[in-house]
Amino acid sequence: MLAVWAQWLLLILGILFFPGIGFCISIALFDEWIDRKFYAALQDRIGPLHTGFKGILQPLADFLKLLANEDIEPKAADKWGMRIVAVIGLTIPLLALLFVPIVNLSGILSFEADLLLLSFLTTILALVIYLAGWFSANRLAMPGTMRAASQLLSYEIPILMAMFAVALRTESLSVAGIVTWQLEHHRPVIFSLPMVIFFLIFLLSSQAELERSPFDIPTAETEIVGGWEVEYSGKKLAFFRLSADLQMVYAAGLGAALFLGGPIGVEMWIPAFADWLGTGASLAQPGGVMWVGAIRMAYYALIFAIKTTLIVLVFSTMKALMARLRIEQFLEFSWKWLIPVSLGLMIVTFFWVPWLDNTLWSKFEALFPGGAT
C-alpha cells in the first residue's frame, strides 16, 4: 500500500511522462513519421531518410528546427491573442489525450460522463482554430478562418453522433465504461452492425476535423497560401504542427477506444489472461502484484500503439486517394449525406440495441471462446 503522497507523485509523473504528455508526444511524432513514410510509399517516394533509423527522428528534428526559427508577428495582428491561441491549441489535445485509455482500462484522468468533456474539447479546438485565424488579421487568413469554422462545425456533428452512438450501444457515457463493456462482452463495439458504418463516419469526419489532405481546405496552400496559419511562424507554428500530430493521435486513440476495444488485445477472448492481467497493481488498485502491473502497462501501451498506428495508416491512405474538394462541395457532403445517415443510424441503434443483443448476437457468440455474457 502506497502512501498518499507517493500516489500523488505517481499520478503527476504519469501525467508528465509515461502514459501522459511525454509518451503522447513521442507517439505523436512516431505516428507522423509512419504517416509520412506510408504516404511517401503510396506515392512511390522514399520519405524522410537520414535522421535516425530511416528518418524516424525527422518529425522531432522538424519540430526543434521550427522552434529555433524566427518568430514574426504582423503589426496589425493581436499579438497576445496569437501567442495564447498557439499554447491553447497545443494544450487541448494533450488534455484530451489524458482521458484516452492508454496503459489502463481508463485514462489517467477519468470520471463518469467524460465522453461529454471530450466532445466539448473537440468543439473548443474548432473555436481555437477560428480565433487563430481571426487574430492574425491577414487577408488570406480570413477566407481560411471562415472555411475552417464552417468545415469544423459541419464535421463536428457526425463525430459526436458516432461517439454517442457508441455510448448508446454500450450504455455508458465514460470512455472507461465503454472499454470495460467491450472487455466484458468479449467483442469490440465495431462488431455490432451499425457501428461499422459509424466507425467509417468517425474516420472520415476525423480526417476532416484534422484538416488533413484531401480535406485540408482551410489551409490549402495552393489556394489560400496556408489559410488560417499563414501568419504563424517559428515557435507558434511549431506548436500548431505538434498540436496537429497530437490531434491525430487523439482521434486515432479515441477511435480505438470507442470502436476497437482501446488497449485491450487478445485477452478479450482469453478470460484467464484477462484475469491474470487484472491482478496487476495500478493506482486504482494499489494492492496488486507489482511486476504484473508493469507488464500490463507495457502490454496495453503496445496494443494502443498498434491500434492507433493502424488507424493512422487508414488516415494516410485517405490522404493519398483523392483530390481536394471545394469548400461548398465538401460541406454539402456533410449536410446532405453524412449527417442524415448518422442520424438515421442513431435511431436504428436506439431501437435495435436490445434486439441486436438478444437475437442477432446470440447467433455469433459461439464463434468466440469467451462467449457472450
Added chain:
Amino acid sequence: MAKKKIKVASPKTGCAACMPNTMEIPLGPQHPALKEPEHFLLEVEGEIIVNVTPRIGYVHRGIEKLAETKTYSQNLTLVERVCGICSHVHSISLVNAVEGILSKHDFEVPERAQYIRTIILELERVHSHILWLGIAAHEIGFDTLFMLSWRDRELSMDLLEEITGNRVNYGINEIGGIRRNMTKEQLDKTIKYMHLTIERLDRYVEICLKEDTIRLRTQGVGILLPSKAKELCTCGPTARASGLAVDIRYDDPYSAYKGALRDILKVVTYDTNDVFSRVVVRLIETIEACKYIIWLVENMPDGPVFAKPPRKIPEAKILSRTEAPRGELIHYLWSNNTNKPYRLKITTPTLANILSVSEMLKGDYIADSTISLASIDPCFSCEDRMITIINKDRRKSKVWTWNFDQLRKYSREWNAKNKRWKK
C-alpha cells in the same frame, strides 16, 4: 454547365443597399500556386470572382536586345534559355526562320536532321504535358497523381538526355542541321520507352476521366466559350479545349511535319470548354505525341544530319511559327546580310493566352482561381517584357530610354533621397 449568374451592383448608385460590396484579393506576384511572378487582382463578392485584372511584366531579361549582339549560332544557345521547359521549340523557331531565308538561296537541310529535330520536339511536348498534369493535380490537392506522373515524366527526360546530352537546354540544334546523330540503340530505346509512356498515360487518362473528385474540381470550372476563345486570340491546347481546331503543326507545317507525318497528325479538340476539357486535350495530345515519335523513328531516313550554311544571312524579314507545348510560338527575324540578326522578336504562347484567364475566372469561386490559371499552362517569365511608364497620364507617357550614365545618376539620386531603403 452554364456560368453562374452574377449580380454586379452598380457602382454609381448611392443607396447603401446597392453599394458594391466587392473585395480585392491579390493573386501574386508571390503566391505558392504561381511559380513565377505575375499579378492578378481578383475582385470578389463573397467567394465569387466578378472581375480580374492581370498585370504582366515583372520579369525582364533583355534576351531580344542581347540577341542583336550575338551571331546566329550563339543565338541558338541564347533563345533556348527563354524557357526552361519548351527550350527546344525556341531554337527550332529561330533555326526555321534562318533556314527559311537561306532556302531562297538554294540551301537545304538534310531530311534526317528534320526528323530528329521533330522527335525532340515531340519528346518535349510529352514531358511538358506530363509536367503540366502534375502541376494541375497539385493545384487541386491531388499530390499522388502529381508524384506518379512526374515519375513517369522521367522516361522522356531520360530519353532527351540520352539523345542530346542535356536534360533542360538540349543544345542539339545548329543552323543547317543538328549536332548529334541518333544511333540504332537510341532509336530502339526511344520506341521501347514511348510504348511504356503510352501505357502509363492510358492509366492517367482513366484516372482523370473516372475519378470523382477530379471531375468535381475541373468540370464546369474556368469556362472559355469558343467565341470568346477566338475573340481573345487564344492558341494551343487552350484554344483546342474550347473546340477551335488550331494547330500550327497542321495549319502551317514545319520541320518533319511537312512530310508524310502530316497525314497521321490529329488535331485533338474537346468541346466542354472547361478545365476538364483542357486536361483531356493535353492527355490525349501526349499519347498522340508518343505515337508520332514512334512513327518518326520507324520512318527515319538515312543520310547526313548537317549541311554547312553560309556565314552571312541575306537581308530578309521572316516570321517563323511553331507549335510549342503551350501554343503558338512566334519568332520574327530581321536579318541584314551579316552574321548577326538585326532584330529578333519573340512572342510566346502565354502572352496570347493570358487574357483568356480573366474571362475564365469570372463567375467562379476563389478556390478555383488557381486551377483555372494553371489550366492555360502559364509560363510567365518567357512571356514578360518590361516597359516602364513614368507618368500615369497616358497622353504624356514617356518610356525610359536612358543611357548608362543617366541611369547611374538616377540611382545615386534615388539612394540619396531614400537613404538606402531605410524607412
